Amino acid sequence: MESNEINNMLKSTINAGISHNRPTMFNISKYVQSVFSKAAIRAFPLQKDFIAQVNWNVTGTSDLSSPSAMKIYNMNARKEGWTLPSSKEVAQELIANVEESIEEPIVGDIVISQQISNKKPEESKKEEKGKKKEKVEQANFFIDINLKESAIEKISNNILKNGISLTTENSKRNVLCDFSSPNIAKEMHVGHLRSTILGDTICRILEFLGNDVKRINHVGDWGTQFGMLITYLEEIYPNYIQEKPPINDLEEFYRSAKKRFEEDDDFKKKSQLKTVDLQKGDKNCREAWLYICEVSRKEFNKIYDRLQIRLEELGESFYDPMSRELVPMLEEKGVVVLDQGAKIIKIPGFKIPLMLVKSDGGLNYDTSDLTALWYRLQKMERDWVIYVVGSEQELHFKLIFEGGKILGWHNPPKTRLDHMQFGLVLGSDGKKLASRSGGVIKLTELLDEAKLRMKDELIKRNNDEKSKNKFTEEYIEDASSKIGYSAVKYFDLKQYRTTQYKFNYDHMLDPDGNTAVYLFYSYVRICSIYSKANVTAADLEKLIQTENIQISHVKERQLLLHLLKFNDVIEEVLEDLAPNKLCDYLYGIATKFSEFYEECKIVGHEKMNSRLLTVELTRRFIKTCFDLLGLNPVEKL
Numbered sequence: 155m156e157s158n159e160i161n162n163m164l165k166s167t168i169n170a171g172i173s174h175n176r177p178t179m180f181n182i183s184k185y186v187q188s189v190f191s192k193a194a195i196r197a198f199p200l201q202k203d204f205i206a207q208v209n210w211n212v213t214g215t216s217d218l219s220s221p222s223a224m225k226i227y228n229m230n231a232r233k234e235g236w237t238l239p240s241s242k243e244v245a246q247e248l249i250a251n252v253e254e255s256i257e258e259p260i261v262g263d264i265v266i267s268q269q270i271s272n273k274k275p276e277e278s279k280k281e282e283k284g285k286k287k288e289k290v291e292q293a294n295f296f297i298d299i300n301l302k303e304s305a306i307e308k309i310s311n312n313i314l315k316n317g318i319s320l321t322t323e324n325s326k327r328n329v330l331c332d333f334s335s336p337n338i339a340k341e342m343h344v345g346h347l348r349s350t351i352l353g354d355t356i357c358r359i360l361e362f363l364g365n366d367v368k369r370i371n372h373v374g375d376w377g378t379q380f381g382m383l384i385t386y387l388e389e390i391y392p393n394y395i396q397e398k399p400p401i402n403d404l405e406e407f408y409r410s411a412k413k414r415f416e417e418d419d420d421f422k423k424k425s426q427l428k429t430v431d432l433q434k435g436d437k438n439c440r441e442a443w444l445y446i447c448e449v450s451r452k453e454f455n456k457i458y459d460r461l462q463i464r465l466e467e468l469g470e471s472f473y474d475p476m477s478r479e480l481v482p483m484l485e486e487k488g489v490v491v492l493d494q495g496a497k498i499i500k501i502p503g504f505k506i507p508l509m510l511v512k513s514d515g516g517l518n519y520d521t522s523d524l525t526a527l528w529y530r531l532q533k534m535e536r537d538w539v540i541y542v543v544g545s546e547q548e549l550h551f552k553l554i555f556e557g558g559k560i561l562g563w564h565n566p567p568k569t570r571l572d573h574m575q576f577g578l579v580l581g582s583d584g585k586k587l588a589s590r591s592g593g594v595i596k597l598t599e600l601l602d603e604a605k606l607r608m609k610d611e612l613i614k615r616n617n618d619e620k621s622k623n624k625f626t627e628e629y630i631e632d633a634s635s636k637i638g639y640s641a642v643k644y645f646d647l648k649q650y651r652t653t654q655y656k657f658n659y660d661h662m663l664d665p666d667g668n669t670a671v672y673l674f675y676s677y678v679r680i681c682s683i684y685s686k687a688n689v690t691a692a693d694l695e696k697l698i699q700t701e702n703i704q705i706s707h708v709k710e711r712q713l714l715l716h717l718l719k720f721n722d723v724i725e726e727v728l729e730d731l732a733p734n735k736l737c738d739y740l741y742g743i744a745t746k747f748s749e750f751y752e753e754c755k756i757v758g759h760e761k762m763n764s765r766l767l768t769v770e771l772t773r774r775f776i777k778t779c780f781d782l783l784g785l786n787p788v789e790k791l
Contacts, residue, residue, distance in 0.1 A: 178321040179311050179460045181721040182260065183208055186218055186299060187346075189261060193251040198332075210298070210719055215267065217715060224249055224294050241295040242266060248297060269654045293297075297422035303705050310714050311702045313375070314771055318778050319578065320363055321722055326407075330368040331357050334458075334465060337374035337406045339383055342457050343594040344587050346656070348576045351646050353542035353731045354463050356574065358782045359724065368466065368534065373454075375447055375469035381429030384442045385421060386411035394442060401449050403594070411485050433474070457597055460639060462784060470522050477517050477525040481510050481592035489560060501556045506549070519629070523525045523554050531563045536677035538734060539569040540731065545575040545652060565724040574731045577654040578648075587657050590712045604642050607659055609634035625790075636786040637671060638663075642682040643784055648737035667740045670785055675775070675789045676744040679751070680773045687757045687766060694770055699765055703771070704764045714768065716746050717775050733783065740779040747772050 166503045190206035211219040223245035230236045238244055246268045254261060333353020335344045342350075345530070353369070360367045386407070391399035401407050414421045432439040451467070460463060481497065484490050490497050495513035509520045530536045541551055551573035558564030565569055587595055602703070612630045615621050625633070645662035650654045667669045684694070705711045716739075724738040726732070756765045780787055 155163070162352040162446070168539060178319050179313065180720055181219060182301065182309070182718055183210060183231050185722065186261060189252060189254060190220055190248060190297070193248050193253070194222060194226065196251040197231075197247040198251075199328060199504060201226060201229075210722065211447050212297065214266070217301045218299040219267075219516075220297040220299065221294070222576050223297055226357075242754070242756045244444070245295050258305065258308065260301055261299060261732060262302040262305075263539060264299040265298050267296045267298050268352060268444050269296060279425050281658060304480070306711065306718065307705055307717060310771055311767075313717075314698045314703070314767060317722070318774060324360070325362065325363040325365060326726070327360075327365045329360050329365050329537050329538045329540065329782055330370055330534065330536040331360070331540045331542065332370045332372050332464070333540075335359075335374070335543070336371045336450075336454060337709060338447050338469070339356055339404050340450075341405045342597040343580050344597060344600055345594065346597055347579060347600070347642075348646055348651070349542045349544070350457075350461065351643050352574065352651055352733060353540075353645060354461070354784055355539060355736075355782065356542070356728075356731060357464075358729060358784060359733075359736070361729075362782060363658070363724070368536065371454075371465040371467045371469070373467055373469035375443075375452075376425065376471040377460055377475055379408075380432055380443055380446070382422075382425040383446055384428045384432065386438055387412075387442050389421075390589075394445070394454070395438060401418050401446075403639060404450060404453060423603045430771075436728075457601070460635070461643070462556075462786070473522050473525040473529065474511055474517075477521045480525050480528060481517075483701070484510065484561070487561070488683075496555055499557055501553055501559065501560070504556070505746065508553050512614060519550070520553070523550070525779065527554055527558050528563055531558065531569060537568065538572075540572045540574050542574045542576070545577055548573060548575055572731055574651065576651040580654050580656045582656055582658060584656065594639060599665065604663070605634050605639035606638075606666060607663055608638040608641070611663070630770045633791075636788055637674060641787040644673070644737065647733045647783055648741075650734050651732060667736070673740060673744050673780075673785075674787050675791055676747060677773070677776055677780075678789070678791045679787070680769055681748070683756055683766070683769055687762065689766060694766070697767060698770070701763045703767045704761065706761045706764065707750070707754045709746070710765070710768055711752045713743075713746045713772065715752045715770060716742055716764045720775065736779060736782060740783070743772060743776055743779070745751075 187206050187208040190208060193203060194201050194204045194206055204222075206220055206222040208218050208220045208222075211217060213219075223241040226248075227238065227241040227244045238247070249264050249266070251265065251345055252261065323353045331353050333356075334350040336346050336347060357367050358367050388401065392398075415425055416422075428439060432443055457463075481490070484499070485497075489499050490498055490510060491507075492498075493507070496509060497511035498507035498509055500507050508524060509518055510524070511521070512518060513634065527539070529538050544552070555564060555573075558571065559566075579587045609630060612625060612634055616625050616630065641662045645657075646655075648668060662669060663671055665675060669727075684690075689697075703714070705714065719739065723735055727735050750768070754765060756762060756769065759765060777787070
């Protein structure tokens with residue numbers, strides 16, 4: 155990063171909203187990394203390609219920390235002519251060569267700290283086979299870096315004036331996210347919860363960064379089961395063409411049809427023939443199929459509306475005609491092998507092939523997903539495709555991705571494919587979450603229960619004589635939905651996605667700890683400060699234009715510093731596709747704001763205007779995180 159670019163970034167940081175026509179948020183850690191990388195090249199010219207490592211210091215002993223002195227020492231200690239006895243002297247050389255070419259430097263105090271390694275000497279000598287032996291010292295010297303308070307203030311004030319916006323290496327891409335993906339004629343259940351919530355959050359973050367994002371719902375709307383459903387529909391509603399049948403319970407309709415399919419051979423044979431008729435485009439079959447899909451779609455949309463999810467439906471049926479054209483195209487390329495009557499593609503390193511055509515001539519999920527991959531990369535011109543699907547499909551997507559490489563569609567790093575897999579939602583007994591009868595819990599029932607519990611809590615609070623706030627029935631109804639649904643979302647998102655977790659209403663609706671309810675309390679507290687200070691939105695805007703944040707307490711400094719880590723958090727979220735890191739960051743804001751609020755008087759203090767600006771900056775970051783996580787805060791609690 156050149157010095158004039160850094161200058162420009164410092165002078166005007168962060169843009170309002172999601173527009174990317176204005177300056178973006180200054181990345182402090184990357185800037186300090188560039189400063190120390192240049193220092194390393196000046197101090198050790200032979201390390202011309204060296205990139206320093208700089209991290210936010212989680213111990214709290216300094217703002218940032220760098221292990222680069224140890225890295226340089228271990229890379230060079232055994233080389234002829236190297237004279238420095240330890241990484242301490244390397245650190246001293248690095249510090250001596252630190253220069254900032256900007257008008258207002260950011261880097262403040264720099265000190266050397268020591269961390270004694272817990273490794274045994276014999277463990278430190280271990281090396282990867284074939285690699286040159288490096289001398290590894292036991293006394294590790296780190297470089298601890300503190301930022302100038304004036305820099306923290308300036309960057310914070312610029313954010314207030316210009317808004318919150320980022321540009322990273324994951325900006326301006328053509329992305330497709332495949333998530334939710336329920337099956338037609340089946341109600342959405344708890345198994346769809348994680349895919350729907352995780353996929354929506356990743357899309358929100360990618361859209362915030364200015365990417366062109368396609369949100370695709372790859373519904374299961376094709377295959378043998380539809381012959382079964384159409385046959386059953388004709389049987390119980392023979393007049394379905396003239397009069398649309400009242401299918402109120404799709405789950406029961408599906409179970410009844412499946413029972414007939416499994417127990418009645420004649421019904422099963424009819425169903426198989428109906429499947430063929432549907433695939434050939436029979437008018438009546440297609441009309442029945444469209445009706446069943448429409449009934450399902452209405453039920454899905456009720457869930458999506460409650461969770462504020464946007465999706466574009468492109469189901470399995472969309473790719474079926476393309477699949478039938480793709481197979482002969484791949485045969486011409488010479489990659490298809492005939493194996494016991496089946497047509498397959500062998501994937502090096504895998505025992506299981508990609509199954510294009512089964513021995514009976516039928517197509518399957520491999521064919522459909524390979525076709526979808528071709529369409530997304532080649533026709534939709536997406537350069538990043540994310541599949542938010544459970545961990546049990548890990549092998550399937552490894553095969554599909556490798557197949558994409560073999561066929562020349564997927565060319566990393568030009569294109570990126572990710573299986574954003576996730577673990578199961580468990581009940582309190584540690585087993586797969588199920589209803590009392592042992593069946594799958596419907597997602598609508600799960601959301602209803604969360605809302606009902608929150609509604610009961612708000613009514614209880616309303617009836618408490620000590621309660622300062624009195625809620626109307628309309629407010630209770632609206633707030634119980636917002637808090638209940640947000641609590642379910644946040645409880646899921648704060649888990650690392652590949653782990654299993656126990657679903658627990660009491661934990662997710664707890665007003666203390668890392669929950670949406672606690673975060674909403676923090677947000678309401680912030681908003682209440684403006685009322686106590688008798689400050690309007692117009693007053694705040696005037697303050698932002700005429701006053702500046704001036705740090706006057708260590709807790710204020712810690713809060714602002716945490717806010718300014720936003721860039722790195724977003725980059726880490728997208729690198730690992732891990733929304734839980736954004737949840738951790740948001741919870742950190744709430745806890746650090748609580749510490750600031752407890753120790754720093756705001757209303758009536760001589761620094762009130764400055765501290766009100768700190769409060770407003772905190773509110774904006776919390777609200778931005780709420781938006782990215784799909785959480786709906788309330789006005790009062």
